[in-house]
Amino acid sequence: DQQVKQNSPSLSVQEGRISILNCDYTNSMFDYFLWYKKYPAEGPTFLISISSIKDKNEDGRFTVFLNKSAKHLSLHIVPSQPGDSAVYFCAAVDSDKLIFGTGTRLQVFP
Template identity: 90%
Template sequence: DQQVKQNSPSLSVQEGRISILNCDYTNSMFDYFLWYKKYPAEGPTFLISISSIKDKNEDGRFTVFLNKSAKHLSLHIVPSQPGDSAVYFCAMGGANNLFFGTGTRLTVIP
């Protein structure tokens, strides 16, 4: 039972354009949401987070949006840069556990 889904395994975007990564979840008890970025042979690196009391959080080129009614989380990267090419995981939790999506591989084309 996959509680967190990233339905797009890959995404290609031109440099300078917007990248939009999406994540859907089923558990309405989740109250903390994160995005991690992962390069090959490295562990996931924290990128940005949002709590359930907010619907938007921005950090530089990265913005996370939370739509609780739709149980949908998204990450916008604008403008996209070649160095953003990596696998992006959404993660979310509540009490004692953190659930990860399966990841989306983003390729930013120079």
């Protein structure tokens, strides 16, 4: 069973607009979440995280929102840039391990 789900395999957004990537989880015990960005042929790089004691965390153009009651988190990128084109993975921390979603491929076009 997939404990962390990213139901949209791909997303296409125009440069300058907002990108919203979604992630759902099933285990209400998860209390820390992360987003990673991955370019082809490279390892994932950490982007932003959020603890369950917060419902929002912001870092520059990137904001992560957490809705604990819905077991849902989202990553907002504003404004989107062509360099943001990559695969984005959300992950939940489970006893020092990370449980990843299947990823969403974001394409930002001019």
